[in-house]
Amino acid sequence: MGGDFGPQVTIPASLSCLAKNPDLNLILVGDEAKLKEMFSSEIARYSNRIRIIHASQIVEMDESPQKALKNKKDSSMRVAINLVREGKADACVSAGNTGALMATARFVLKMIPGVERPAIISTMPSIFGHTYMLDLGGNVDCTANQLYQFAIMGEEVVKALEGIDAPKVGLLNIGEEDVKGNEQVKSASKLLESSSLNYIGYVEGNSINAGATEVDLIVTDGFVGNVALKSIEGAAKMIGDKLRASFTDSLISKLCGLCAYPVLKKFKASIDPRMYNGASFIGLRGLVIKSHGGADEIAFETAIHLAEIEAKHDVARKISDKIEQALMGQEAGS
Amino acid sequence: MGGDFGPQVTIPASLSCLAKNPDLNLILVGDEAKLKEMFSSEIARYSNRIRIIHASQIVEMDESPQKALKNKKDSSMRVAINLVREGKADACVSAGNTGALMATARFVLKMIPGVERPAIISTMPSIFGHTYMLDLGGNVDCTANQLYQFAIMGEEVVKALEGIDAPKVGLLNIGEEDVKGNEQVKSASKLLESSSLNYIGYVEGNSINAGATEVDLIVTDGFVGNVALKSIEGAAKMIGDKLRASFTDSLISKLCGLCAYPVLKKFKASIDPRMYNGASFIGLRGLVIKSHGGADEIAFETAIHLAEIEAKHDVARKISDKIEQALMGQEAGS
Numbered sequence: 001m002g003g004d005f006g007p008q009v010t011i012p013a014s015l016s017c018l019a020k021n022p023d024l025n026l027i028l029v030g031d032e033a034k035l036k037e038m039f040s041s042e043i044a045r046y047s048n049r050i051r052i053i054h055a056s057q058i059v060e061m062d063e064s065p066q067k068a069l070k071n072k073k074d075s076s077m078r079v080a081i082n083l084v085r086e087g088k089a090d091a092c093v094s095a096g097n098t099g100a101l102m103a104t105a106r107f108v109l110k111m112i113p114g115v116e117r118p119a120i121i122s123t124m125p126s127i128f129g130h131t132y133m134l135d136l137g138g139n140v141d142c143t144a145n146q147l148y149q150f151a152i153m154g155e156e157v158v159k160a161l162e163g164i165d166a167p168k169v170g171l172l173n174i175g176e177e178d179v180k181g182n183e184q185v186k187s188a189s190k191l192l193e194s195s196s197l198n199y200i201g202y203v204e205g206n207s208i209n210a211g212a213t214e215v216d217l218i219v220t221d222g223f224v225g226n227v228a229l230k231s232i233e234g235a236a237k238m239i240g241d242k243l244r245a246s247f248t249d250s251l252i253s254k255l256c257g258l259c260a261y262p263v264l265k266k267f268k269a270s271i272d273p274r275m276y277n278g279a280s281f282i283g284l285r286g287l288v289i290k291s292h293g294g295a296d297e298i299a300f301e302t303a304i305h306l307a308e309i310e311a312k313h314d315v316a317r318k319i320s321d322k323i324e325q326a327l328m329g330q331e332a333g334s
Numbered sequence: 335m336g337g338d339f340g341p342q343v344t345i346p347a348s349l350s351c352l353a354k355n356p357d358l359n360l361i362l363v364g365d366e367a368k369l370k371e372m373f374s375s376e377i378a379r380y381s382n383r384i385r386i387i388h389a390s391q392i393v394e395m396d397e398s399p400q401k402a403l404k405n406k407k408d409s410s411m412r413v414a415i416n417l418v419r420e421g422k423a424d425a426c427v428s429a430g431n432t433g434a435l436m437a438t439a440r441f442v443l444k445m446i447p448g449v450e451r452p453a454i455i456s457t458m459p460s461i462f463g464h465t466y467m468l469d470l471g472g473n474v475d476c477t478a479n480q481l482y483q484f485a486i487m488g489e490e491v492v493k494a495l496e497g498i499d500a501p502k503v504g505l506l507n508i509g510e511e512d513v514k515g516n517e518q519v520k521s522a523s524k525l526l527e528s529s530s531l532n533y534i535g536y537v538e539g540n541s542i543n544a545g546a547t548e549v550d551l552i553v554t555d556g557f558v559g560n561v562a563l564k565s566i567e568g569a570a571k572m573i574g575d576k577l578r579a580s581f582t583d584s585l586i587s588k589l590c591g592l593c594a595y596p597v598l599k600k601f602k603a604s605i606d607p608r609m610y611n612g613a614s615f616i617g618l619r620g621l622v623i624k625s626h627g628g629a630d631e632i633a634f635e636t637a638i639h640l641a642e643i644e645a646k647h648d649v650a651r652k653i654s655d656k657i658e659q660a661l662m663g664q665e666a667g668s
Contacts, residue, residue: 127575138508140516174472174560182474182557205564209572220561223516226508227558228565230539235569238543239605241461243577246601247594259593260581267580271573 001030001058001076002096003293003300010095011039013300017308018046024308027051027089029080030058055079059096061293065103077101081108084286090311091287093278093303095295101288102137102281109286112320114327117142118283119150119222120290121157123276124232126211131218132158132167133208136229136279139222144187147171148195151188151219152326153282153319155197158217160313167216170203172224177202184221192219195326208232236271278303280310283323287316335364335392335410336430337627337634344429345373347634351642352380358642361385361423363414365392389413393430395627399437411435415442418620424645425621427612427638429629435622436471436615443620446654448661451476452617453484453556454624455491457610458566460545465552466492466501467542470563470613473556478521481505482529485522485553486660487616487653489531492551494647501550504537506558511536518555526553529660542566570605612637614644617657621650 003009007030014026028035028043032054036043043050057075059068072078077096083089085108094101106118120137123130134154139146151169158167171189173181181189181202192199203215208228220228247257247264257264273292277299281288287310291303310316337343341364348360362369362377366388370377377384391409393402406412411430417423419442428435440452454471457464468488473480485503492501505523507515514536515523526533537549542562554562581591581598591598607626611633615622621644625637644650 125572127572127579138514140508172561174474174557180472205561205566206568206571208565209568211572223508224558224561227506227539227554228561230508231542231562231565232539232569234540234543235566236573237540238459238461238545239570239573242604243601245461246597246604253597253600256594256597260590260597263580263587263590263594266587267577270576270580 001055002061002094003291003295004061004095005296007035007038009295009297009300011035011042013297013304014050015039015042015046016297016301017304018049021308025049025051027053027080027083029053029055029083030076031055053079053083059100061097063097063100065097065099068097068100069103069107072100078104078108081105081286081288084288085109091289091307093289093291093300093307095291095293095300095303098290098293099138101290105281105284105286105288109284109288111283112285112316112323114323115153115283116146116149118281119153120279121154121282122229122279124208124218124229125271125273125276126209129212130276131208131210131212131215133218133220133225133229134282135220135222136225137222137281138226141223142184142221144184144191147184147188147219147221148191149283149323149326151192151195151197151199151217152322154217154219156318156322157280157282157310157315160315160318161309162212162216164216166198168200168214169197169217169219170200170207170215172208172218172220172228173202173204175202176204188219233273236273274299275302278306280306280315282315282319285316285320287311335389336395336428337625337629338395338429339630341369341372343629343631343634345369345376347631347638348384349373349376349380350631350635351638352383355642359383359385360638361387361414361417363387363389363417364410365389387413387417393434395431397431397434399431399433402431402434403437403441406434412438412442415439415620415622418622419443425623425641427623427625427634427641429625429627429634429637432624432627433472435624439615439618439620439622443618443622445617446619446650446657448657449487449617450480450483452615453487454613455488455616456563456613458542458552458563459605459607459610460543463546464610465542465544465546465549467552467554467559467563468616469554469556470559471556471615472560475557476518476555478518478525481518481522481553481555482525483617483657483660485526485529485531485533485551486656488551488553490652490656491614491616491644491649494649494652495643496546496550498550500532502534502548503531503551503553504534504541504549506552506554506562507536507538509536510538522553567607570607608633609636612640614640614649616649616653619650619654621645
């Protein structure tokens with residue numbers, strides 16, 4: 001029910017995923033009467049692979065996480081996450097209020113034992129392949145150990161989703177020299193150096209879009225990660241606006257644009273942010289994928305597809321095993 | 335002598351600035367024999383507006399600020415900053431080692447009384463106009479009061495350079511709601527709210543390239559500012575690479591590119607980072623402008639031009655006056 005467009009986007013995206021992947025089963029959680037009214041024939045077509053579970057409430061996009069937790073015990077996101085906890089769903093996908101989704105996921109699923117804080121991880125585009133980055137969530141002040149845990153958890157995600165053995169892990173800093181950065185980053189770097197991770201050292205902001213040839217996973221706190229992510233979004237928007245303006249500011253420019261149309265279209269597709277939609281909440285005892293609130297059908301499909309892959313690779317369990325190992329290592333080392 | 339290209343870039347840029355602005359006088363600080371050998375006739379042409387002051391040393395680009403301060407007392411950057419302190423130059427422009435330049439500027443010029451830390455400010459491009467951002471330097475852990483001082487100093491820069499009365503000041507955060515962010519940001523927001531600044535509240539990373547219609551000055555700490563700046567550089571590079579790849583991946587694409595060439599050229603010029611070269615060190619008793627180390631002639635000209643404007647508007651003195659006022663206000667208020 002969440003996101004800027006609700007079932008208008010989430011249901012067609014779900015149906016499209018079902019059409020593409022015969023192994024997929026979906027549970028639609030929300031206002032049953034409304035969903036059936038809007039999409040009765042489409043849902044009927046996939047009746048053996050769709051279940052609707054009714055939820056009487058909706059968390060508003062601007063509702064505080066605390067209020068949502070307290071007053072919306074029958075919201076679509078709460079009921080969906082309950083299904084994950086009960087083992088009735090392998091993952092929950094939502095375009096709803098991020099803060100409320102995280103608070104609910106944390107409350108209902110609980111954290112993996114030993115994890116200090118859950119984090120949000122997503123992919124960042126580049127010219128070749130892509131790079132994962134975390135935390136993109138709200139972990140504003142992170143200790144060195146929390147950054148270290150993010151690296152451990154993130155590595156499992158990259159390994160599972162990319163099928164590579166030793167992802168290159170970088171720590172976001174403001175220079176590549178050892179003297180640069182704040183105390184948390186410096187201490188986290190020492191922890192990473194003595195870990196079994198393939199730690200390549202500090203990386204800077206311009207590595208985020210440099211791609212997997214340089215770094216597979218970038219670790220930072222949620223404040224810096226969020227600012228970097230949104231700065232990149234803003235830069236892409238500005239450049240796109242300037243490109244559009246250049247091709248429309250005169251009749252001749254428009255003619256040039258017409259000639260270049262097929263290439264411009266392909267270029268636009270190559271940086272389409274909808275292909276990168278879907279951020280994973282990790283560190284929890286279950287999978288929750290957050291779609292961008294403004295996602296359209298194609299973008300929401302990407303998020304569902306991400307959930308499928310993570311479920312197939314049992315990412316939450318792999319993270320849990322790895323954290324357990326790391327904690328044992330720390331105990332043995334201390 | 336600094337930067338990746340030394341006098342090969344800085345001298346032609348200087349000569350070009352002299353040609354364009356008859357009011358400008360330049361002092362070239364560096365290896366006198368070398369400079370005269372390389373550009374004897376050009377320098378002779380402007381002999382009444384150029385002085386060469388010899389400096390026997392050069393700070394290397396990877397030299398530590400401490401070592402540069404201790405061992406390079408006759409370096410070009412040290413001698414140039416000495417000239418500013420002695421009132422023989424109105425501003426110093428350098429493409430050299432940023433850390434060493436800041437350490438030298440701080441040591442030689444001293445901070446404006448009351449300023450806790452100097453900061454680095456620069457402009458960020460947007461579709462309409464541009465936005466100033468600080469700190470882009472190395473102030474990794476900033477207190478609320480330091481962020482507040484950055485806002486006061488930055489406002490004076492924007493007022494002087496843009497000729498506007500009450501620049502819109504935003505504080506970089508990870509959400510626009512009051513509950514978001516870390517303690518420093520929240521406390522800085524309270525200080526800004528009760529100040530005389532035109533404080534518009536929190537802004538997010540995507541506002542950095544949104545332009546002056548939204549915000550004139552964005553305040554953040556040097557860690558976040560540096561990551562945001564470099565993230566934007568990386569995003570622009572990736573998008574440029576993808577655009578180039580799209581227009582070269584087949585014969586038909588290349589033909590399209592040929593048709594669109596005039597527009598693509600104009601587009602490229604509209605996002606040319608050389609037009610944004612030059613970051614100002616502020617909070618010091620004198621003007622120092624840092625050019626990008628990789629600057630070419632056009633980019634270095636932009637940095638010299640920035641120094642001219644700041645000198646003309648006596649920016650360092652204006653910041654000093656404003657800080658004094660603010661401190662008196664704090665004392666009266668406490």
